Amino acid sequence: MRHLIDITDFSVQEIEAILDLGDKMIADPAAYGDCLKGKILATLFFEPSTRTRLSFESAMLSLGGSVLGFSSADSSSAAKGESLTDTIRTVGCYADIIAMRHPKEGAPMAGSFKSTVPIINAGDGGHNHPTQTLTDLMTIRREKGRLNNMVVGLCGDLKFGRTVHSLIGAMSRYEGIEFVLISPPELKVPAYITQGLKDRGIPFTEVETMEEAMPRLDVLYMTRVQRERFFNEADYIRLKDTYILDPDKLRTAKESLSIMHPLPRVNEISVKVDDDPRAVYFKQVRNGRFVRMALIKTLLEA
Amino acid sequence: MNIDSIKRGIVLDHIKAGRSMDIYKSLHLDELECSVAIIKNVKSNAMGRKDIIKIDDDITIDLDVLGYIDPGITVNIIEDGVIVEKKHLALPQRLVNVIRCKNPRCITSVEPELDQIFRLTDEIRQIYRCVYCDSEKKKK
Structure with a gap:
């Protein structure tokens, strides 16, 4: 039985197989419409996240499966003081696979130790x-036709942004990748990640403005400065508008740039950028549904 | 200074001078009923000064705890008054319930029944990481 707790749980080849399956599902969704009939996905969301939960549910329904679950810790037995591992063992009797989001880092890992069904980490605090x-x-591969040899810019909240940490870990495994880390000093990537890049000889630069990095980038990955990650409201207000992408900042960008964002955005990408052909963040959402379909099918058949 | 040699038991040798009390506590040697001798500041050719602990019984020692505290320690197993085995330690790859994660955002901070598990991620810098949240714990 396999879980997906950290992206590096899967080898480059395994990821490639999932992306290949995702591509096939996009090309011919009807061919997979019944393939998980009779299977049940449990979405255990101890922290609310409507869009991630919906993407998992949409993925499972698109494969002919069924879904059950809860969308906040208040409506689960965690509110009665049940331990996480007991919840996971119980749900494992009702479902064939679990997608789990939890505000605490490492919760899906803890759950996986005692689980009888595959666990998918749907976000654990600021971690992964x-x-x-x-x-x-999947989006980068579909847009660029490759996952190697490119300059990847990551912008915004690089300290608490779990999507950024996971993406750096995943892209680090391909040849010829260079990272440009664009953030205010307060929101820089944690030292353990930059240390890991140094140890493996992967080139990266840390800059404070988008403008100085823009001309070199093949991918620009924007992130939201999240209110809930701050202990202090004043810090949030001071930093939230610092890194806004608009058409003016894109003047020096490559024609082939891909602008990505995990969404939801607040105002870090101006809506004027939405019609730019380089903006792929809504394609990304669609890809998310198909890659989750591919993942669920892969884990259930592992 | 003379300490009687033991017939059957364990001698922890080459302890860094001053660390023997930490080890005494970490291995819960205070809970043993047999004699335990802590010998501090013994002259050593290799180390200058060292500590030694002699345990007058054949107990099971958690070598992971010992290796984490001081990988330079030698564990001598004594039977019939002679050393029958010398164990050299290394930093353990995995630590279970030896150190605790201090990250308030870690799942272990709210689920007390979980094992505290760390893995050695950088042998040279002696860095361990919590398997749940990846928080770093640098060995002192």
């Missing part, structure tokens, strides 16, 4: 979000 990373990898 591997299905978003699969979505990102």
